[in-house]
Amino acid sequence: MIDAHIHLDWYKPEDQAIILRDLEKxxxxxxIAVSSDLMSCNNVWELHQACPRIFPAFGWHPEQKMPSEAELDRIVQLIREHHDSLAAxxxxxxxxYMKREDYTLDxxxxxxxxxxxxxxxxxxHLPIVLHAIYEDAETACDLLEKHQVTKAHFHWFKGLDQTVKRMISNGYMISxxxxxxxxxxxxxxxxxxxLDLIMVxxxxxxxxxxPFSGEMTHPKMIEQSVRKIAELKCLSYKKVCDTVTQNTRDFYLLKDNY
Incomplete structure (x- = not known):
């Protein structure tokens, strides 16, 4: 299986080592290792260089103070330099969440x-990984439709039924x-x-x-997510495991034999 969204560069070095070891095994x-700022992009790239099964994504996480123009320009430059090697x-x-804490935020x-x-x-022609929930998801959908971007992944999504229907109609993935x-x-x-639009x-x-209380979050936990999806969809574990894994490979254009 494939963990479709992880901040691997945020882990302590010793915990990174555990995950890297299990990737090698x-x-x-x-x-899919996402980035949160310029330093994160560089760190994720180093992790990808160390292990080819760490698939890098470059970006800037919105739940923080605005970046300088220079930092943003550099992230864009990195995307341009490495776009052939990026997953997203x-x-x-x-x-x-910042808006909930400060309603005056522009x-x-x-x-x-x-x-x-x-x-x-x-x-x-890269997939885009989105932090956009509830009303923000509607705004993100507006922009995706405006620019005719269809390969969108709303991670850890939460939202209203009308938004869910819109996203399904557009073929957007969730995890x-x-x-x-x-x-x-x-x-x-x-x-x-x-199920064909779900990843884990x-x-x-x-x-x-x-059941995960007190545990380091490890990609192997997605096995239990797959079991719950299988239970809710009244399908076999193998069917769901195969489908969500193939969904992730297809969405991120990952080779079956990497």
Whole structure:
């Protein structure tokens, strides 16, 4: 299986080493390692160089203060330099949680940055990985449709039924985290979303509750996510495992024999 979204560069070196070891042992087929800022892009690239089953994505995470123009320009330059080797542009999106903490936050600059990355995704025919939930997902859909970008991955998505229907109609992918094992909101989303548009992720090193409480978030946790999806969809584990893995390979254009 493939972890469709992980912040591998955020892990402590000793925890990175555990995950790298398991990648080398093929306990995990691969991970999509997203970036959060310029330093993160460089660190993710180094991890990719160390292990070919770490598939890099470059971007700027929206839940932080605005970057300098120089930093943003450098991230764009890195995408242009390495686009042939990138799995995607991401993680990019809109600052939903920051806006909840500060209702005076001006979203326009963040919107401009997101649109810049969407234009790059279109230019280089790269998938885009989005941090966009609830009302922000509607805004992201507006921009994707405006620029006719169809290869969009809404990670750890949460939203209204009307947004879910819009995303399904457009063929946008979602990915669910191990919280699907115990979070009813995510289980309801899995019920509604077609299996052919679902992937699994950890968003590590984010830590989970329930049966995962106190554990380091490891890509192997996605096995339990797959089991829960199989239960909710009334399908076999093998069917769901094969489908979500192939979904991820197809969406990110990963070779079957990497």
């Amino acid at each position: 093929r306990s995990i087929d691969g991970v 542009i991401g993680e990019v999106g809109l600052p939903y 979203s326009k600059p963040y919107l401009n940055i997101l649109e810049r990355f969407i234009k790059l995704a279109k230019e280089y 669910v985290t191990p919280d699907c094992v115990y979070e009813r909101e995510i289980q309801l989303l899995i019920d509604k979303y077609p 992720e950890t968003d590590g090193p984010w830590q989970f509750e329930g």
